[in-house]
Amino acid sequence: MITYNDKTNLLELRRYKYSLQDIPEPNLYRDNYSYDEVPKVTFNYRQVPMNVPEKIWLTDTTFRDGQQSRAPYTAKQIATLYDMLHRLGGPKGKIRQCEFFLYSENDRRAIEACRELGYEFPEITGWIRATKEDFKLVKEMGMPECGILVSCSDYHIFNKLHKTRKQAIDGYLEIVEAALDMGITPRCHFEDVTRADFYGCVVPFATELKKLMDKYQLPVKIRFCDTMGYGVPYPGATLPRSVGGIIYGVNHFAQIPSELLEWHGHNDFYKAVVNSTTAWLYGCSSVNCSLLGIGERTGNTPLEAMVMEYASLRGTLDGMDPTVITEIAEFYEKELGYKIPSRTPFVGRDFNVTRAGIHADGVAKDEEIYNIFNTAKLLNRPLSVEVNKNSGLAGVAYWLNQTLHLEGESKISKNDPRTAILKEWVDKQYSDGRMTFISEEEMEAATCALLPELAKQAGLL
Structure with a gap:
């Protein structure tokens, strides 16, 4: 099929239709991921174009992924931090959303405390596993949008869920369609995308989501989760590790628009920030972060870092108030007893201290x-x-x-x-x-x- 691209003013040929490859044995990419060696970065020199969206923004996972690596926040602490996120994001709501667990009574009290503040931004969203039981929580809480865990690598599908690709994808699509039936915007968390079969699983799954979106005339979002921090920003790197390749491929072949794409990075290989910026550059409107980068293992992309990246790329803070970053750091240390490493950029005690004469x-x-x-x-x-x-x-x-x-x-x-x-x-x-x-x-x-x-x-x- 030939289509006209309004952004490049060129005709594009879209003849590729990728079907799910329901293979009997998992593809674990052992050439790249030999467990007894440092993961290898390989190149095939295929370049994809930078495609920066007209609008880019941040979302926050402090109260979801961030809480998986520390003692739970109290409802009062969450409301205080949520208020700071609102002020940091500014009048244009550059911190667009904030996600929450829905499971405990404390989770639900925190959501209500934040709702009572009456802010449009960050929008309060939820997160569930792709099960019917969890979906009941979404309906009970009246969430307009909810994240749904849809693990997409064979490590997870075969070795954790003990399913085939088709069984897993069919189950995910059932929950997504249930959300759409209720008028809820599903946000599909493509867990472990940097170890997933891109053309054999990721693109076909995204294509099915696009069909549901067209059927219901409602948005379906995709969050690319670099669960183990394997993504790389290098031009010409091979899939599934190429951040630019992942964003371009789903945007181009599955026709998911930029405003429905989001990147969620981890910092296991010190690349959380640069990978998030790369996602912006190659067509992802949203990057998901946590305050101070607190999250599973080495943490998530620090939200304060992406505030600075935004200003660097756009030449403006667009109304964001970075002085709140210092308030947030002080709150973590004084009220939560969290020790920020002293040399942490922007928030550490020593980040702008000089000692040499x-x-x-x-x-x-x-x-x-x-x-x-x-x-x-x-x-x-x-x-x-x-x-x-x-x-x-x-x-x-x-x-x-x-x-x-x-x-x-x-x-x-x-x-x-x-x-x-x-x-x-x-x-x-x-x-x-x-x-x-x-x-x-x-x-x-x-x-x-x-x-x-x-x-x-x-x-x-």
């Missing part, structure tokens, strides 16, 4: 030299200097100016005698055998003792 000297002359962007404005996190044995006069001077809010003519230089006095105290700490950095409280106490006039002027005394 030569760096502090550069920062004192021009903050842009050693700060990634205006972190004080965008994240409400001013660049800071931590004093240790390597800080030097420049580091101590910067600490004094920043902590005591000294500006203009009041600023202290590294050549100021008062800087030398405090630096001498710092040096003595380390000459006496100290190994750790000096805390803010210790530095302030030393300033009060050694430079009382300056401390009084700054309000420390």
